[in-house]
Amino acid sequence: MSNHVFSAQERAVIYKVIEQRRDMRHFAGGIVESEVLARVLQAAHHAPSVGLMQPWRFIRITDLSLRKAIKNLVEQERLQTAQALGERDDEFMRLKVEGITECAELIVVALTDKRESYIFGRRTLPEMDLASVACAIQNMWLAARAENLGMGWVSLFDPQQLAQLLAMPLGSKPVAILCLGAVDKFYSKPMLVEEGWASEKVLSELLYNNQWQQQ
Template sequence: MSDVPFSAEERAAVYRVIAERRDMRHFSGGSVAPEVLARLLEAAHHAPSVGLMQPWRFIRIRDTQLRGRLQALVEDERVRTAEALGERSDEFMKLKVEGISDCAEVIVAALMDGREAYVFGRRTLPEMDIASLSCAIQNLWLAARAEGLGMGWVSLFDPQALADLLGMPDGARPLAILCLGPVQGFYPAPMLVLEGWAQARPLEQLVYDNQWGVQP
């Protein structure tokens, strides 16, 4: 037990923000104050990273026309994904998959170039750079929820096309288009559950005891 434990109220706030985080697709315009955006990015920067490589790079998309080109990339992949889904194609096309034109801020989260130089913790698990960036994104997400802001992670895009559009060097790789900003309200449950696309599984189905597939 820590010598300086968090209070019951502080612990409750941590668990609440985790439980109430949502992958948002509906935004209400507005803006994010510079000092709030700075806090969110600082929270992301506090994420753990393998070998302390800090592979994250964040590109703030402030140009309206550039936003439109990002949105076009997403729309292209949305159509391709629908085609790949076969019988669920029409159902998928009814889903709202991004809020690029409506949100206050668009941030592309990417992996830096030169990652091959970092071996510590990655010799057998090179994908730990992705895990590290994902931790940074989750930090940003939770901080945004605590600030009363919505955030959505968009992954429907061709990584090379987006890298080319943003002038990324060889070896750099975009992982997420993040839509961030004020919302009218947060979904009471994950949007894909509300839309009937999928159902969340209970934790007890996903916890094993000593061996794969053995329930406690």
């Protein structure tokens, strides 16, 4: 067998990790061993990027006071989001949206500055830098699940305020606060489904042939 062909068992493991990945909000504290964290971050760094621009930057938050300041930013946005939701505000406020002070590791993922210099693949689609960062985060998520760690993507924050808090350079932009660490259990379904906030669409509703909405 060629060494670039995966066995049926190896393929099954890949699909299992993808299917069992969850956006986690409940964490069990503890630590992430340095070699494990290195593997997870290296997996993120292995992500594809348009024009090989590698626009991701990772900021590991180890200062407890800084964690609390980030949590406060998230709480401010949570309240404003609840107001914007109108009649679903109380329902939204009952949802757990982050595990910033409970997770073992907190990592902010950001777009680098001076991205305008990268034209390859971005002349008509400048947002491909964000798409590249999203690929890195997904790699990190799958690696974390393979390591039996939970990860949650928090997006409730004002990017300018977070950038200022982290002394980021002009032109850079934080896009994700990632909570990483041990969990007591993984959700059997996405948390928002378990909580009755939303329901999942089936693939057949989202798959078109040749033209938009042509089944």
